[in-house]
Amino acid sequence: MAKVTSGPYVGFSGSIDGNTYSQLKDGTTIVKRKNRKSTKPRTAAQKAHSADLKLASKFMKPFTEFARTGYKLHGNLINQNPYNAMKSQLMNEAIEGIGSDRKVNMSKLLISRGTLPSAAETSAIMTQEGLSFSWSTELIPERSHHSDQVLMFAVFRDISIARYVVAGAQRFKGNDLLLLAGIKKGTSADVYISFIANDHTAIADSIYLGQFNW
Numbered sequence: 001m002a003k004v005t006s007g008p009y010v011g012f013s014g015s016i017d018g019n020t021y022s023q024l025k026d027g028t029t030i031v032k033r034k035n036r037k038s039t040k041p042r043t044a045a046q047k048a049h050s051a052d053l054k055l056a057s058k059f060m061k062p063f064t065e066f067a068r069t070g071y072k073l074h075g076n077l078i079n080q081n082p083y084n085a086m087k088s089q090l091m092n093e094a095i096e097g098i099g100s101d102r103k104v105n106m107s108k109l110l111i112s113r114g115t116l117p118s119a120a121e122t123s124a125i126m127t128q129e130g131l132s133f134s135w136s137t138e139l140i141p142e143r144s145h146h147s148d149q150v151l152m153f154a155v156f157r158d159i160s161i162a163r164y165v166v167a168g169a170q171r172f173k174g175n176d177l178l179l180l181a182g183i184k185k186g187t188s189a190d191v192y193i194s195f196i197a198n199d200h201t202a203i204a205d206s207i208y209l210g211q212f213n214w
Contacts, residue, residue: 004029052102056091059104062155062162063111069151069166070112070194073203089113107208111153112194114203117144119171122193124209130180131212133193137174146172147198153206154178154189156214163189167196180214188213 004021015021018034060067060083067086075085094108119135126132133152139145148171153164163183169176180189194206 001030001032004031052091052095055095055102055104056087059090059157060087062157062160066111066153066162066164069196070110070203070206073201074113085113086111106190106211109208110206111192112151112196112203112206114205116148116195116197116202116204118193118195118204118207122207122209124191124193124212126212126214127177129177131178131189131191132175133168133178134175135171135193137172139171144171144195145197146170148195149198150176151194151196151203151206152176152178153192153194154180154212156183156187156189158187159184167200170198171195183214185214 015034020032020034021029022032023029063070063086064083067082069082071082071085071089075082078085080088089110090104093110094104094106095102096105096108097103117140120138121136122134124131124133131152131154133150135150137146149166150168150171151164151166152168153162155162161183163178163180165176165178168178188211190211191209192206193209195204197203
């Protein structure tokens with residue numbers, strides 16, 4: 001993109017000879033050159049990256065809304081919107097395998113990312129009502145607080161549905177329940193736990209708790 005400061009195209013909007021002219025709100029004329037399709041064969045690395053992008057975009061669908069919470073703070077740090085910040089972690093750290101066998105390693109996926117301490121011990125069990133989460137309640141002075149809240153997350157990849165609670169029970173309580181009413185029985189969920197500060201100014205890295213049958 002370049003500014004047009006003189007000549008016949010100042011104030012012009014439209015395309016000529018592959019150049020597109022347009023006007024900014026302040027009256028400045030800018031010009032962009034249309035990208036020409038490359039005639040060079042795509043490299044193996046380019047093809048692999050495109051395949052990963054396609055895989056990541058499809059995978060991210062049930063996470064789109066939640067990413068606004070899980071990656072808001074981290075996204076601010078790296079100047080990315082939350083969705084792209086989570087997608088970047090997915091592509092750089094969680095996709096693995098060779099060729100057509102590349103897939104997401106759910107244990108390496110972080111559904112939230114931050115500096116708030118998690119809990120030393122975390123677990124979940126499936127009940128008739130949903131997922132029952134438990135965690136240890138130790139505190140790290142000046143880093144964690146008894147009022148931090150649990151973040152419970154379950155994604156049913158086969159039906160592309162996520163069920164979660166962003167601000168559940170406070171840290172000192174040690175347990176909470178994620179209700180799964182309305183989710184089709186017989187489906188499996190990948191389950192995560194995290195913690196978020198009471199005022200939402202800090203969040204923890206998520207912990208993968210495994211896959212559970214509902």
